[in-house]
Amino acid sequence: MANATDISRNRPLDAPAATGTVQTAADVALLQKYEPIVRYNHAELFFPTGVESYLAECDLLMGKTERDQEVVVPHGKVTPEVLGNYIAEPGKSLYLRLVQKPLNGIELARWQVTGDRPRFHAPGRLARVGLFGRLVDAGFNVSLLLRGTVPGGTAAAAQIKYAAAREDDPRYVYYGRVIRRGDWISLHYMYFYFMNDYRSTFHGVNDHEADWEQVFIYIEDAPDGPAPVWIAAAAHDYIGDQLRRRWDDPTLIREGDHPVVFAGGGSHATYFEQGEYMTSAPISALRWATGLLDAGRAFWVNSLRQPDPGDLAATLERNLSASFVDYAHGDGATVGPGHDGDWSPILISDADAWVDGYRGLFGLDTHDRFGGERSPAGPKYGRAGQQRMTWHDPLGFAGLDKADPPFQWPTALAERESELNKDAMDIDAKIGHLTDTLPGLALEVQALAADGGMASLYKQRAAALSAGELDLRGLRAQAAALQDQIGAVRRERAQIDAGDLGDPRAHLTRPHRPVPQEQVRQGIVVEFWSAVSAAVLLLVTAALVWFSVLPWWGALVVAMAGYVFIESALRQRLTQLMLRISLVLAFVSVVLIAWNYHTELVVAGVVGLALFLLVDNVREVVSR
Amino acid sequence: MRGRPWGIWIVVGLQIALAVTLLPVFAETFPGISPVDGISQTDRWRDVYMVWAVLNVLAALWLWTLSRRAWALTMLLVGIGLSANLVLWLVNEPNWLRMAIQAATAFYLNSAPVRALFQRHDVDGDPIVLRDAESA
Numbered sequence: 001m002a003n004a005t006d007i008s009r010n011r012p013l014d015a016p017a018a019t020g021t022v023q024t025a026a027d028v029a030l031l032q033k034y035e036p037i038v039r040y041n042h043a044e045l046f047f048p049t050g051v052e053s054y055l056a057e058c059d060l061l062m063g064k065t066e067r068d069q070e071v072v073v074p075h076g077k078v079t080p081e082v083l084g085n086y087i088a089e090p091g092k093s094l095y096l097r098l099v100q101k102p103l104n105g106i107e108l109a110r111w112q113v114t115g116d117r118p119r120f121h122a123p124g125r126l127a128r129v130g131l132f133g134r135l136v137d138a139g140f141n142v143s144l145l146l147r148g149t150v151p152g153g154t155a156a157a158a159q160i161k162y163a164a165a166r167e168d169d170p171r172y173v174y175y176g177r178v179i180r181r182g183d184w185i186s187l188h189y190m191y192f193y194f195m196n197d198y199r200s201t202f203h204g205v206n207d208h209e210a211d212w213e214q215v216f217i218y219i220e221d222a223p224d225g226p227a228p229v230w231i232a233a234a235a236h237d238y239i240g241d242q243l244r245r246r247w248d249d250p251t252l253i254r255e256g257d258h259p260v261v262f263a264g265g266g267s268h269a270t271y272f273e274q275g276e277y278m279t280s281a282p283i284s285a286l287r288w289a290t291g292l293l294d295a296g297r298a299f300w301v302n303s304l305r306q307p308d309p310g311d312l313a314a315t316l317e318r319n320l321s322a323s324f325v326d327y328a329h330g331d332g333a334t335v336g337p338g339h340d341g342d343w344s345p346i347l348i349s350d351a352d353a354w355v356d357g358y359r360g361l362f363g364l365d366t367h368d369r370f371g372g373e374r375s376p377a378g379p380k381y382g383r384a385g386q387q388r389m390t391w392h393d394p395l396g397f398a399g400l401d402k403a404d405p406p407f408q409w410p411t412a413l414a415e416r417e418s419e420l421n422k423d424a425m426d427i428d429a430k431i432g433h434l435t436d437t438l439p440g441l442a443l444e445v446q447a448l449a450a451d452g453g454m455a456s457l458y459k460q461r462a463a464a465l466s467a468g469e470l471d472l473r474g475l476r477a478q479a480a481a482l483q484d485q486i487g488a489v490r491r492e493r494a495q496i497d498a499g500d501l502g503d504p505r506a507h508l509t510r511p512h513r514p515v516p517q518e519q520v521r522q523g524i525v526v527e528f529w530s531a532v533s534a535a536v537l538l539l540v541t542a543a544l545v546w547f548s549v550l551p552w553w554g555a556l557v558v559a560m561a562g563y564v565f566i567e568s569a570l571r572q573r574l575t576q577l578m579l580r581i582s583l584v585l586a587f588v589s590v591v592l593i594a595w596n597y598h599t600e601l602v603v604a605g606v607v608g609l610a611l612f613l614l615v616d617n618v619r620e621v622v623s624r
Numbered sequence: 625m626r627g628r629p630w631g632i633w634i635v636v637g638l639q640i641a642l643a644v645t646l647l648p649v650f651a652e653t654f655p656g657i658s659p660v661d662g663i664s665q666t667d668r669w670r671d672v673y674m675v676w677a678v679l680n681v682l683a684a685l686w687l688w689t690l691s692r693r694a695w696a697l698t699m700l701l702v703g704i705g706l707s708a709n710l711v712l713w714l715v716n717e718p719n720w721l722r723m724a725i726q727a728a729t730a731f732y733l734n735s736a737p738v739r740a741l742f743q744r745h746d747v748d749g750d751p752i753v754l755r756d757a758e759s760a
Contacts (some may be wrong), residue, residue, distance in 0.1 A: 301736075304731060304735070305735045305736055305737065306731070306734055306735055306736065307734070307735075307736045307739060308736075575696055578696070578699060578700050578703060579696075579699055579734065581703050582699050582700070582702055582703030582706065582730050582734075583730060583731075583734055585703055585706035585707060585710065585727075585730070586702075586706060586726070586727040586730035586731055587727075588706075588710065589706055589709065589710065589723045589724070589726065589727040590727050592710075592713060592718075592723070593720060593723060593724055593727070596718075596720065597720070
């Protein structure tokens with residue numbers, strides 16, 4: 001376990017922080033008490049480390065574009081102090097560069113075959129997605145040739161630098177903050193890695209120099225002592241309720257007071273459950289079709305009495321998504337109390353110059369227009385220089401800005417019940433007034449109706465009576481709703497008083513879960529076919545067109561049909577395929593028949609309706 | 625004797641009836657009705673129609689036993705029949721009645737109660753997946 005000297009490496013304890021709080025040794029103890037245990041993939045090359053050793057390997061560059069950049073602080077001269085005092089010139093931006101010279105082909109090949117680094121093997125991810133996903137994957141790979149990307153050999157060079165740095169400083173470091181807001185205490189853990197090698201080592205979406213990952217633990221500052229309530233972990237760019245788990249969530253693993261989390265291979269994205277995660281990129285343009293698909297599903301199941309095909313919108317989105325796998329196997333090194341290595345915490349705050357003063361990127365700026373291959377900025381800022389939400393609003397980041405700590409729930413519910421009771425009393429008073437006055441008004445209107453000479457006055461008072469009646473009905477409906485609300489609040493309060501906080505997963509509408517094991521493992525033939533199918537499809541189409549066997553659309557149809565047949569055969573789904581084709585053909589036939597006989601169908605419908613009315617009405621007359 | 629819904633009786637009857645209209649003897653007896661009518665005696669298509677008709681009759685009789693394999697075979701034959709009908713429509717020789725019967729048969733056999741019926745009356749032993757994996 002780290003001692004106070006480790007902790008005070010960046011800033012002395014008890015120094016005031018710019019957030020308005022004073023961070024004390026007690027805060028550090030709090031951080032250490034709940035520090036997460038992080039389990040890594042066996043092939044992981046990079047682990048959390050301190051920024052000093054990273055900066056020692058970097059140079060600092062400034063420029064407007066990739067071409068006009070210049071080194072402003074050379075390799076070996078970059079320190080936290082230098083970084084914190086460097087400001088970009090107008091129109092230019094700053095970025096660090098870890099790898100000044102990536103490995104060339106020969107060096108890379110030598111690096112790959114030497115050393116005792118564990119090699120990564122995983123079932124083919126392409127077997128888990130449909131043709132569209134494979135084509136998008138191919139397009140993604142092609143896009144790497146056109147986009148700004150981290151050069152090949154960078155990850156290997158970064159690994160060599162990281163290995164050398166670890167010789168000097170073998171600590172596993174996290175940067176920590178303790179933020180108090182109301183009765184919440186947010187423990188903010190930040191992990192810094194030399195590199196994100198998700199693409200080059202784990203067949204993922206991107207590579208970039210430098211990587212910041214974060215975990216939050218939210219503690220209620222209760223009168224009888226602080227107690228952990230929630231944990232949230234940053235995974236890619238997700239925010240909100242789905243990121244957090246309650247401390248008593250059955251899927252959250254804990255060792256004593258330490259939660260266990262799993263880091264994605266290379267991406268270092270944090271997950272609560274061990275497994276493999278599909279990081280799909282949903283095609284948002286197809287969202288409009290959701291309502292249509294739901295209506296079609298309802299017609300198919302309820303009107304045609306056909307089997308339920310499930311959530312069609314979800315199926316469509318899954319099949320039309322480019323998918324990558326984040327491997328959170330947790331079968332490698334484990335860092336945390338009692339494991340392969342202990343944490344060395346370092347407190348940071350706005351008072352640290354390199355945190356507060358440096359708004360540039362922490363690694364190579366590839367100018368990738370999609371952003372994925374650009375390095376992140378520091379712990380406080382985003383790439384555009386704005387403060388990260390995780391820094392200025394850690395509660396809002398996990399959707400907790402709307403929530404009180406649990407120890408306050410009984411009081412909050414009592415206050416809410418009191419407010420509702422007051423509203424109910426106000427409404428009861430209005431109802432009482434109307435029930436007192438409306439009968440007299442009704443008699444007055446009755447009296448005015450008897451005299452034709454007072455027609456105008458009668459209309460006015462009758463209108464007032466109608467309005468009063470409407471008001472009374474509305475108020476009675478409101479009173480009934482308020483009684484329901486008060487009852488619900490009372491039941492909730494009684495439940496909480498009895499120690500039951502409710503379902504710990506109630507806030508999760510779309511929890512990110514690992515892929516079931518049965519979907520992970522595929523046969524070698526299926527995996528091989530998945531790897532080559534998109535290329536084969538394109539080659540067959542090109543050959544059919546080139547040799548004038550078929551027009552382009554015919555070639556595409558034939559190639560697609562061949563693909564579907566082979567895919568179904570390999571997955572032993574030919575019966576399903578045949579069934580689906582028969583149903584599609586039946587549907588097309590029905591449409592053709594309806595189109596050809598639309599007049600007859602309309603006439604038949606009208607005659608049928610007439611006969612139904614005739615029989616129904618005659619039956620009613622006869623049965624009298 | 626197991627109980628069968630009327631729909632199965634109708635499907636079996638219609639499949640046999642449609643198959644009979646493909647036989648050359650029917651075309652000779654009722655000229656102008658059969659799709660085989662007009663095809664010369666020497667045309668190979670007459671043989672194809674003949675085999676097709678026999679296959680359909682056998683499938684229909686097997687379907688009557690409520691076998692799951694017969695269900696799958698009938699769906700396959702219906703699909704092929706619908707394909708042929710769509711090709712005929714493309715060449716401006718549509719047979720709307722056959723098309724309507726085949727389409728109705730496909731939807732009926734795929735309906736949830738009928739699928740459940742064939743699942744219950746498993747006479748083959750070997751499992752055939754009648755349910756889509758995605759909707760399971």
